[in-house]
Amino acid sequence: MQSPHLTAEEEAMLGGRDGDGVALAMRVIVGQARISDAPRLVEITSAHVDSCLYHGQVSLDFAHRLVELGAKVRVPTTLNVGSMDLIHPTLVRDPELATAGRELMAAYVELGCTPTFTCAPYQLPNRPGFGEHIAWAESNAIVFANSVLGARTDRYGDFLDVCAAITGRAPYSGLQTTGARRGTVVFDCRPLGDFMRSEIAYPLLGHHIGAVVGAEIPVLVGIPEEVTEDELKALGAAAASAGGVALFHVVGVTPEAPREFADLPVRRVDVDVLRRVRRDLSTFAGGELDAVSVGTPHASYAECVRLAELVADGPPMKVPFYLSTGRATRERLAGVLTTLEAAGVIVVVDTCTYVTAILSPDWKHVMTNSGKWAHYAPGNLNVSAVLGSLPECVASARAGRVILDS
Template identity: 25%
Template sequence: MLKLTDHEKAMLDGKMGKFKQKAMEFNVRYAKVLGAEEFCEVSRTTLFIGAQHYLDCYKHGEDYKKIFSEFYLCSDEDIELGEMAPECKVQTCAASCDMWNCDKTHLSKEYSDKNKVYTGAARKMGVKIVESCTPYYVGWVPLMGEHFLSTESSNVVISNSFFGAYGNSDGVEAAVCAAITGRTPKWGMHIKENRYADCLVRVKCDVESVSEWDVLGYTIGKKLPKNVVPVLVGDFKRPEINRMRQFSSSISVSSATELCHIVGITPEAQTLEMATGGKTCRHEIEITENDIAESLSKICDEGSGPVDYISIGCPHLSLDELKEISEYIKGKKIREGTELFVWTDYATKAMADVNCYTKDIEDSGAFVLTGSCPIVMREDSHKHATGMVMNGVKQAVGIRHQTKVPVYYGDIKRCIDAAVKGRWEEAE
């Protein structure tokens, strides 16, 4: 039986306006689908909104009020757009295009203008336009025990696993309605009892670099039983945030993982006993070098070959990685007819501008772009490509749903080398 507080009842009864009423109606239906018994207060959300391609079901020029009402509020009636809950900090997730550089990414001005109309409407509702899938680099950090929603799957894993915050991998409709009401069903990862690990993962392969953590995450996701909370143990060097970002994004590609304990790193898993709540894990798997090799055969096409579309920055890069790229690329030239895109958020790019990293990168012929990525921009942005190189497993796997050309995967330096040569060379 679902219990509501007086404040939640007031929203549901329409005493706080139709905008909140419709959002609360969705919350109640969602809670019943999950089997939740009450709601919790949400203090942070990120929203995958703007002219995203899931809205391609609407004709060009459709009124955004109708779109917002039908798609996010699940309402047949057009609702006057109100304001987000004042107690909830709300910002945009990855954008469907770079705000200023549609031409460089082969998207039309009309599309860019449509995105500006949609994000402009969101801004009036109190949504901050941040356009980042790694919002923790620029201040979006939920603390331990804080309830959040994020439409970025890697951000959910990061926030649960390494900040100790509480959140599910829901979806954009739930995130929008949580942002409007400040409430979401108290269910799943929002309840401490559900956060204990029940699958022990023994890491028996070498893992140190950002790319190795990237491939490890994908491999674990492939081997995990369904509906478990994993805990990692192994003889690996303590990873930092960029490695955990990559790991969190790739485990989210191959599984529905929301929380992954790493003993000694996860706030709730300073020991294995803390991670499991003192219980014996129901499942146990191990990850070997053979498993990693099998994953790589799925992530990266075999052999060498010409490439003309290279993308670095899935998920969006940190300032220290832009520094590393600028140092490696300085003095090099991208081969004519080849594109190299480096993706971050616009706040981080502003810092890269000040530090001259952007200049050094762009002097090579590459572009530092913000807010989006090839997968989210969809086919119009990359249909001209004849060979691709991606530096994130998420991007390398996901782009295959949108293209038939060869897709190679490598770390940042191999991506830059490929862009300079216009060719991917298979590792020796």
């Protein structure tokens, strides 16, 4: 374990020149740099903080300590989802969790963070560009920033994320470095053919890749060049949940994808593989539904518009239908929001239905279009999940039972 070389500026921060809050944050960053054998620190241009999601008293204690010590973030810093929907507070069923969640979210705003409260900061303006060093937490945000934007962030957990924001520094290690960003295994998706035109293919493929490679860096061949950011979002989120994927390359699409990869091991993916993944990821096969939840990660503007088009006409929903999105996206929806709410869609902001007490504990069968939600919700909420496309989710909500096209 080596001690990183610190610049005169960094030594001054560590020594307390900028206050006790900055010194505390710098001790955390330097400690992590030692653990990861980083030779130095790197200046970052932005941070995304996951620590605002309440996980117990320690969450509040650390945030309040930073506030008491006068700490402030020194780079643009967005906030991940919290445990509370601040716009629709009655949606959260646990009063104690709601109170603690609100207190924690407020503490991070007091530190100077922007109250975005979204797990998809890449949907906001001024997102980082190619090659920028950033310190983002939240697994799907990390994999999207690295893969689709070509920015550079390692996987940063709670407390390390806000300390990076306060110091403007991160350890120069892991995916901050060029050498660590090279692909390690190829997934040949060409046998999937036209199935890759289906939206359900992307969460299934992501879940399969994550389960197979863990924290390795996959290189994908055979993905259509016109693949959308929302589809890449679904792929990355599922891969980061099922494994530890923080970067993937799509040949011909993502900015760092290699042109030559003949020396890498190859895994073939066909439709039968993804059908098996769908069966394994769905913890119940069919029957009556209790609810539907979409928008994990947070639904983009385009996804909200598409949902509005699907629900604008037709029979009413027979089960509650939840859509999670960011507050910035909600502000853009205008007439789209009116259409959604008129159709019975419950729009959730600032949080997500698998991390806080929004769904009734009596509900046991829930449908989603998210590989990430289907992966986490059974353990978090004690529900059984079934994975479907957005049209399948709408059709099922209207029927009150699972309807799948295939």
